[in-house]
Amino acid sequence: MMEAKNSLQGQKVGAPDKALAASLTDATVRFGTFTAIDGLNLDIEEGAFYTILGPSGCGKSTMLRLVSDLIPAAAGDVSIFGKTTEQARLAREFAFVFQDATLLPWRSALKNVELPLEIGAKRGVDVPLGSRSPRELLELVGLKGREDALPHELSGGMRQRVAIARALVCQPKLLLMDEPFGALDEMTRDHLNLQLLDIWRETGTTILFVTHSIAEAVFLGQKVIMMRAHPGRLREVVDIDLPEPRTIKQRDQQEFTAYCGYLRDLLETC
Numbered sequence: 001m002m003e004a005k006n007s008l009q010g011q012k013v014g015a016p017d018k019a020l021a022a023s024l025t026d027a028t029v030r031f032g033t034f035t036a037i038d039g040l041n042l043d044i045e046e047g048a049f050y051t052i053l054g055p056s057g058c059g060k061s062t063m064l065r066l067v068s069d070l071i072p073a074a075a076g077d078v079s080i081f082g083k084t085t086e087q088a089r090l091a092r093e094f095a096f097v098f099q100d101a102t103l104l105p106w107r108s109a110l111k112n113v114e115l116p117l118e119i120g121a122k123r124g125v126d127v128p129l130g131s132r133s134p135r136e137l138l139e140l141v142g143l144k145g146r147e148d149a150l151p152h153e154l155s156g157g158m159r160q161r162v163a164i165a166r167a168l169v170c171q172p173k174l175l176l177m178d179e180p181f182g183a184l185d186e187m188t189r190d191h192l193n194l195q196l197l198d199i200w201r202e203t204g205t206t207i208l209f210v211t212h213s214i215a216e217a218v219f220l221g222q223k224v225i226m227m228r229a230h231p232g233r234l235r236e237v238v239d240i241d242l243p244e245p246r247t248i249k250q251r252d253q254q255e256f257t258a259y260c261g262y263l264r265d266l267l268e269t270c
């Protein structure tokens, strides 16, 4: 039932016959003398939904920051759709959603979603316009009718949905999500998990999603990237072979709990 691909350090993990959204080769990140990520080898298949698990401090956020050109690699190579991370950033190939929605408080939901387009236009950057308008994106994330609301008039879950709509406005081919639902209550999180899966299916974007929740990682992910700490390395990529589309009820089923148990055991040895 469970196919786990073992990753030995220095050995590339992924499917060489599939188109790649991202490829990390011996990627290393240092902060001063501290090595946060050490020789990471990983291929990210285009269109897939990856969740990332690992002990605190193993480098999950650092990996997303590396991929998104927020920090440089001290050694090794990272390519995004065949481009350098800088080229991919300038071409708006990816977008980032953080744990905190980071909306501008004086701008309405709609104006926040429009912001990347405005910034791009001001800088004279050729912004890849999405197939959906900002209004349509707000509808996609379930916020039709709340376009004019200011962030403080929205709930935490709604603010996060605005942040997702904003991330999608330039139609990124890769969506990087760092614990986007970590601060939300369980029901809101379940709801947004389902909504995110719908968005993923509709847009076909590749998703890299960091979480601390094993259940969330299994529920969302087609593949779970398990990292290990001290220093941050890849431990294993686990294929999650559950029926699609995923439903909340699946979580009570034996197959689902078996994946969770497997990952929990793995986490304990990271």
Ligand SMILES: Nc1ncnc2c1ncn2[C@@H]1O[C@H](COP(=O)(O)OP(=O)(O)OP(=O)(O)O)[C@@H](O)[C@H]1O
Binding pocket: 031, 034, 036, 054, 055, 056, 057, 058, 059, 060, 061, 062, 063, 232
């Ligand atoms: N700017 C920085 N300067 C120095 N050290 C840093 C910096 N950013 C991260 N680190 C260190 O790098 C390591 C990896 O951090 P990172 O935030 O990527 O871990 P994480 O797996 O996302 O952790 P958590 O699960 O707790 O959010 C940690 O030891 C952290 O202290």
